[in-house]
Amino acid sequence: MPDTEYVLRIKDLRVEYRVREGFVKSVDDIDLDIEKGKFTAIIGESGCGKSTLNNVIMDILSPNAVIGKNSRVFFNGEDLLKLDRERLRQFRWRKAAMVFQAAQNALNPLLKVSEQFLDVIEDHETGEKKRESLQRINKLLELVKLDSRRVLSSYPHELSGGMRQRTIIALALVLDPEFLILDEPTTALDIITQSYIFDILTDIHNRLGLTMALVTHDISAAARLADNVVVMYAGKIMETGDIHSIFNSSRHPYSRGLLNAMPSIEGETVKKKPIPGSPPDLLNKPPGCVFHPRCGLAGEICAKEEPGLEDTGGGHKTACHKWREALP
């Protein structure tokens, strides 16, 4: 069996935001590998650091962010944190592209959709003729099941939310990137539209064999799309592994709690429970395991020592001192 190939390898990544009260530790010494050709979901609640992680990869962090000295982010072996402006410009969109939330006005309201596509191609000096570009754009719009004649001549406000989101997906693919990051691609969309976009994303992943990463708080979106899962909490990785392994036999009390806090249209409602307490203050994180103040299994060691990611079998890794007790 050939060795697993990784598109992205993150080592000791630490990102802090400088604020008046001190430093907010948003991403706290994490290691993460993204497997080539796989669909990886990064799951977590607000403030867990998932968006910061995104922004590090695309180098779009806000100016008050400080990246740790020992942090390394390798994309196909090249350290992204060392790229100069020009190389970075070549990297973005061509090597890795990002799909933003449609609700966040990722499209320019003053330009027709066709101009936004052509702008990207022109700006990246591909040397492609306009006619060829348009042909390719048509194909991409077909891939996301849009009527290209209608969409290309429209302004963003003339499209529905679902159509805008599909346009943004096609736009991200326009320079044929190797890696696609999806940042909450279905938040604020209706469930029928969501379901349709999930189908399109699965289709793109299968057809193009693209490496994709989904950053989301929505567990059911991950269940539907992802091969691998990374669960984050308060800037730390709690658990990583294959989706079936994490969702069916999670070893971490946080992931289990999160899964058990999801209401469903099936099963008994009384068995569902929220996780007690609130997420920690990132300015003053608890010592030891960041989750211990909310954890039912926490013991003495949890408040003292920070657990590292431990292999619990089958490529499943968990950062918990008590993972053996958490087994069902």
Add this chain to the structure above:
Amino acid sequence: MMPVVELRHVNMEFQLDRKRRFTALRDINLEINEGEITAIVGESGCGKSTIGRICLGVLKPTMGAVFYNGRYIWDSGFSWDKPTRCMVQVVHQDSYASLNPLRTIYQTLSDILRFHKITRGDKDTRSKVKSLLEVVGLTPPEYFLDKYPFQLSGGQRQRVSITRATILNPKLIIADEPVSAVDASLRLSILDLMLRLNKEFGIAFLYITHDLATARYFVRDGRMIVMYFGSVVEEGRIRELIDNPRHPYLHALLSAMSTSDPSKAKRKRELPLKSLDMPTVDNLPSGCLFNPRCPYADEICEKEFPQLSTIEGEHRISCYLDRVPRWEKHSRN
């Protein structure tokens, strides 16, 4: 017993510009009884929030009547008095936007107590606010009193919003997507808090949401109303509706729901829909509004608007249903 709030044949139209009018609600009939939890579900633009605003008494319907405890509000002889205004309160979706960012939690909550002369003097007010915060689980209250909204988490801010809605002992709280902006691990704790207020103080809730799963959790044995483009397409007990949906639109909604079981979630699914696009305001279909998307529609659906009619007990749908196959649970699994 008199319903707390009742809507009868309510229609709501909005003037879009000089020529165009948009019908947001068509012939809505709704009774909310004391202590009852009712859910209104539907996609964006279906009119669910408009119903909420009409129940709250901030929007006057174009046609139809709204009753508070049997009193016809909006009648020419009617004027708002404090007790009537206090009967229905609201919790909004965005707790950040609905709390004044420049005022502390204490300032926000104590204003109401002073305005309605519920407490006398600072000491009394402060101890009352403290006990209110304790009721909603913001403990220790001293820690939260002088905080500003930005210093609290989303879940904590939503608890403050709920406190504000309960201070005046309302009969009904309109909860318009109260948990969709709250973190997943805390959603249930907010719903649990509202369930407790329902049990302990008998407050009725109108839960407006697009999420069938949280509706099922929160409503328990109550009723659910499914809206599509301004009309009620199906209503009844929530359990009956989710286990035995009859309208093709509810079939589609349930098929689109994701689950957290990866093997089920990944199975290929065909939504029972002809088209994904909602009709537009300028181009409404004739007959049943759902017919262009309905896989079972035929001639009659394009001609006539189906009336809401009872199929069994409280279960009512608006559909010429003989053609619609029975829902089979495994069809979504």
